[in-house]
Every structure is written in structure tokens, then in C-alpha cells.
Amino acid sequence: MITKNKLNRKQQIIEKATQLFQKQGYAATSMRDLASYIGIEAASLYSHIKSKEEILQTICFQMANDFFESLEKIELEKSSADEKLKKAVISHVIVLTKDSAASAVFFSEWRHLSESYLKDFLSMRNNYENKFIQILIDGYKEGVFKKMDAKFTVLALLSSINWMPSWYKPEGKLSPEEIAENVTDVFINGLKIRS
Amino acid sequence: MITKNKLNRKQQIIEKATQLFQKQGYAATSMRDLASYIGIEAASLYSHIKSKEEILQTICFQMANDFFESLEKIELEKSSADEKLKKAVISHVIVLTKDSAASAVFFSEWRHLSESYLKDFLSMRNNYENKFIQILIDGYKEGVFKKMDAKFTVLALLSSINWMPSWYKPEGKLSPEEIAENVTDVFINGLKIRS
DNA sequence: CCTACCGATCGGTAGG
DNA sequence: CCTACCGATCGGTAGG
Numbered sequence: 001m002i003t004k005n006k007l008n009r010k011q012q013i014i015e016k017a018t019q020l021f022q023k024q025g026y027a028a029t030s031m032r033d034l035a036s037y038i039g040i041e042a043a044s045l046y047s048h049i050k051s052k053e054e055i056l057q058t059i060c061f062q063m064a065n066d067f068f069e070s071l072e073k074i075e076l077e078k079s080s081a082d083e084k085l086k087k088a089v090i091s092h093v094i095v096l097t098k099d100s101a102a103s104a105v106f107f108s109e110w111r112h113l114s115e116s117y118l119k120d121f122l123s124m125r126n127n128y129e130n131k132f133i134q135i136l137i138d139g140y141k142e143g144v145f146k147k148m149d150a151k152f153t154v155l156a157l158l159s160s161i162n163w164m165p166s167w168y169k170p171e172g173k174l175s176p177e178e179i180a181e182n183v184t185d186v187f188i189n190g191l192k193i194r195s
Numbered sequence: 196m197i198t199k200n201k202l203n204r205k206q207q208i209i210e211k212a213t214q215l216f217q218k219q220g221y222a223a224t225s226m227r228d229l230a231s232y233i234g235i236e237a238a239s240l241y242s243h244i245k246s247k248e249e250i251l252q253t254i255c256f257q258m259a260n261d262f263f264e265s266l267e268k269i270e271l272e273k274s275s276a277d278e279k280l281k282k283a284v285i286s287h288v289i290v291l292t293k294d295s296a297a298s299a300v301f302f303s304e305w306r307h308l309s310e311s312y313l314k315d316f317l318s319m320r321n322n323y324e325n326k327f328i329q330i331l332i333d334g335y336k337e338g339v340f341k342k343m344d345a346k347f348t349v350l351a352l353l354s355s356i357n358w359m360p361s362w363y364k365p366e367g368k369l370s371p372e373e374i375a376e377n378v379t380d381v382f383i384n385g386l387k388i389r390s
Numbered sequence: 391c392c393t394a395c396c397g398a399t400c401g402g403t404a405g406g
Numbered sequence: 407c408c409t410a411c412c413g414a415t416c417g418g419t420a421g422g
Contacts, residue, residue: 027222028307031401043402044407052401082387108303112223136386145386152369152377153386159358160351167350174347182347190385191331191340191348192277226417238418239391247417 010048012038017055022101022165026056026109056109057117063106064124066095071131081139082188088135090180092161097168097176104165129154157187205243207233212250217296217360221251221304251304252312258301259319261290266326276334277383283330285375287356292363292371299360324349352382 016037020029031052035042049055070091074084096103110121132154139145161183174182211232215224226247230237244250265286269279291298305316327349334340356378369377 023306025220025222025306027220030399032399041408042400043409043411046402047407111218111220139386144388146388148381148386149377152374153381155358155362156355156378156381160355163350163354163358179347182344183351186343186348186351186385187381188386190381190387191280191334191343191383192385193339193341225415227415236392237416238393238395241418242391 013045013048014055014058018059018099018101018105021056021059021109022104026105026112053112053114053117056105056112059102059105060110060113060117060121063095063099063102064121064128066098067092067128068124070095071128075131080144081135081142082144085132085135085139085188086180086184088132089157089161089184090177092158093164093180093183094176096161096164097179100165100168103162107162107165129158132158157183160187208240208243209250209253213254213294213296213300216251216254216304217299221300221307248307248309248312251300251307254297254300255305255308255312255316258290258294258297259316259323261293262287262323263319265290266323270326275339276330276337277339279330280327280334280383281375281379283327284352284356284379285372287353288359288375288378289371291356291359292374295360295363298357302357302360324353327353352378355382 013034017029017034020034020037024033030042031045032042035045038045071088074088074091077084077087079087111118113121129151133150136145136148136150136153140147140150164179168179208229212224212229215229215232219228225237226240227237230240233240266283269283269286272279272282274282305313308316324346328345331340331343331345331348335342335345359374363374
């Protein structure tokens with residue numbers, strides 16, 4: 001019972017912290033802020049978490065894991081590079097929109113992680129980007145994509161998607177699939193009418 | 196003499212603050228941090244600036260003005276929508292890369308502006324985005340761009356470019372023009388080989 | 391541009 | 407989960 005309540009409370013703390021970190025930023029959010037939104041004293045937070053940074057770590061590495069898992073499923077499939085890219089983007093958008101507040105924190109507050117966590121984080125991110133780069137390189141080899149700077153293109157592609165949490169509203173008219181459809185359509189086919 | 200030295204010192208303060216705001220974020224950068232990098236006491240900063248926020252305001256509105264001015268020049272030109280889009284992106288990238296630290300602060304720290312400044316900032320940003328949206332709509336009417344969600348596409352396009360300050364290194368091999376070339380090429384023509 | 395200092399607030403601990 | 411509290415640090419001012 002006690003354990004279960006503690007878990008729920010911890011979850012509640014992380015959820016509320018996620019919202020506040022997104023709105024105000026990690027550094028500008030105080031533990032007293034957080035506590036008052038939850039309805040307890042600041043000191044009481046420390047019965048459930050070890051430190052402010054632990055909350056940020058939980059958010060960042062949970063998101064990182066979600067992104068990785070979803071991409072690894074795509075990698076195993078046997079399909080052409082353009083299909084793979086499309087599927088990878090859809091998965092990415094689905095993870096992103098499932099918790100857009102956590103995603104926003106993940107993308108803009110990671111630099112406040114302390115050194116060893118920061119190192120892990122950056123290496124995971126690099127790894128993830130490389131998987132996308134590989135898909136583009138494969139697509140070039142298969143003759144389906146044209147010659148390009150694969151790393152540059154992937155960073156541009158991911159940036160255009162990752163910025164979404166800042167303006168994506170779940171009440172909006174676009175589903176994650178439709179968003180991914182729009183993004184990949186522009187990136188893969190371009191804006192120009194085919195002649 | 197005194198006036199001139201003061202102006203130089205003020206510039207120096209803003210430049211160093213820009214670097215620190217980019218690296219650590221606005222909220223996590225203290226005036227004591229800033230002062231010690233410059234080699235004076237924290238209290239002495241206030242001979243040159245009114246407040247910490249004034250520095251952020253200067254950075255944000257200077258960048259906003261630069262972006263606006265460069266886009267307004269393009270708007271006056273008589274050219275097709277796809278050429279206009281390309282030129283607009285090039286101008287945008289040039290402004291962005293001319294001071295990538297200030298750009299990074301501009302894009303990620305604006306939310307720390309106090310209310311009235313925040314309001315002005317958001318309205319300027321909206322205005323800027325609408326100019327891009329208009330170019331896409333014109334392109335559709337001219338028959339050069341296909342049907343699409345213009346707002347969505349512009350936000351994706353600008354996001355992919357705006358993220359650049361976080362990984363663009365001036366020592367890198369790509370010039371602003373080449374970067375703009377790459378971005379517009381993918382966006383306008385897509386990744387796929389034309390059949 | 392400095393010394394001296396202000397009130398407020400920070401993340402976090404002790405002890406119950 | 408609370409009260410009581412810690413040392414550190416914050417943005418900023420007074421007065422020279």
C-alpha cells in the first residue's frame with residue numbers, strides 16, 4: 001500500500017515537473033514551485049525523489065529509450081529505404097506526440113544534466129541519428145534517393161520534427177500519422193510539382 | 196571618451212552574456228558568472244545595463260530586426276515563388292550564421308522575456324512566419340508548388356533551419372549559401388530521384 | 391568601477 | 407509528509 005502510493009506520488013511529481021520544465025525551463029523551476037502545484041511542502045518532495053536533477057534524468061532517459069525502441073523495430077523490417085524512412089519518421093512522431101511535454105523537455109533541457117549523464121545522453125543521440133543516416137545512405141545505394149549530405153539532411157529532418165512539441169496541440173486536426181505523412185511527403189517528394 | 200568606453204563595455208557585456216546564455220541558458224547564468232568572465236564585480240555591470248533582462252531583450256529584438264529587414268528586401272523583388280523561397284531561406288541562413296550564438300539565444304531563451312516584451316516578440320514572430328506562408332501560397336497559385344498545408348510546411352522548414360545554431364560550426368565546410376542550397380533543395384525538390 | 395550590503399530565494403537535510 | 411532550518415547564491419542598490 002505505502003509502496004504503491006509512493007509510486008503514484010512519484011509519478012505525479014514527475015508529470016507535474018515535466019509540465020513546469022517545459023513551460024518555464026528546468027533552471028527557472030524551483031522545487032517550491034513544483035511542491036505547491038502538487039499541494040505539499042518542498043521538503044516533502046525528497047521522500048520520493050533524490051534530487052531535482054533525478055527528475056530531469058528520468059524524463060530524458062525515458063524518452064531516449066522510447067525513441068530507440070521504436071526505431072529498432074523499423075530497422076529489422078525488410079523494405080526499401082524510402083519506405084523505411086517514412087516508417088521511421090512515423091514512429092518518431094508517434095513517440096513525440098504521445099507525451100509532447102516530456103519530448104519538449106527532452107529536446108531543450110538535456111544540457112542541464114550533470115557530466116556523466118550528459119555524456120551518455122549525447123552518445124545515445126548520436127547513435128540514433130546515425131541510424132537515420134544509414135537509411136539515407138542505403139537509399140542512395142538503392143538508387144531511390146539522390147546524392148546529398150546525409151548527416152546534414154538527417155539533422156534538418158529531425159529538427160523540423162523535433163520542434164513540433166512547441167506548437168503541436170493534441171486538440172489540433174492532425175493525427176501523428178498525418179503529421180508524419182506531411183513531413184515525409186515534403187522531404188521525400190519536395191514541394192515542386194513533378195514535371 | 197567616457198561615453199565611448201561605456202558603449203564598448205556594454206557591447207562586451209552583451210557579447211559575453213550571449214555566449215553564456217547559449218551555453219548555460221538564461222536562467223542558469225548569474226550576473227556574477229558574467230561579471231567574472233569580463234573581469235569586473237557583479238555590481239559594476241549595473242553601470243552599463245539596467246537589468247539582466249535588458250540584456251536578453253537587446254539580443255532578442257536585435258535578431259528579430261535583422262530577420263525582418265532581410266526578408267523585407269526579398270519581398271519587394273519580382274520573381275517566381277520558388278526563387279523567392281530560395282532567396283528568403285538564404286537570407287534567413289545568412290542572418291542566422293552571422294551570429295549563431297545570438298540566434299541560439301533568440302530561439303530558445305525568448306520565453307524568459309517579461310510579459311509585454313513577450314507579447315511583442317510573439318507578434319513579430321507570427322508576422323515573419325506569415326510572410327513565408329504567403330510565399331508558399333503564391334507558389335501554389337502560380338502552379339509551381341503542389342497543394343499542402345502552408346503553415347505546417349513553413350514551421351517545419353523554419354524549424355529545420357533554426358535548429359542549426361546548435362550544430363553549425365563556422366569552421367565547418369559549408370558556407371551559409373551552401374547550407375541554404377542544401378535545405379531548399381531538399382524541401383523544394385525532395386530526396387527522391389525524379390522519374 | 392568598487393566595497394558593502396539587502397531581502398529573497400535556492401536545493402536540500404535533520405528529526406520527528 | 408511536516409516544521410524548522412542550513413549555507414549558498416540570487417538580482418540588484420547605496421554610496422562613494
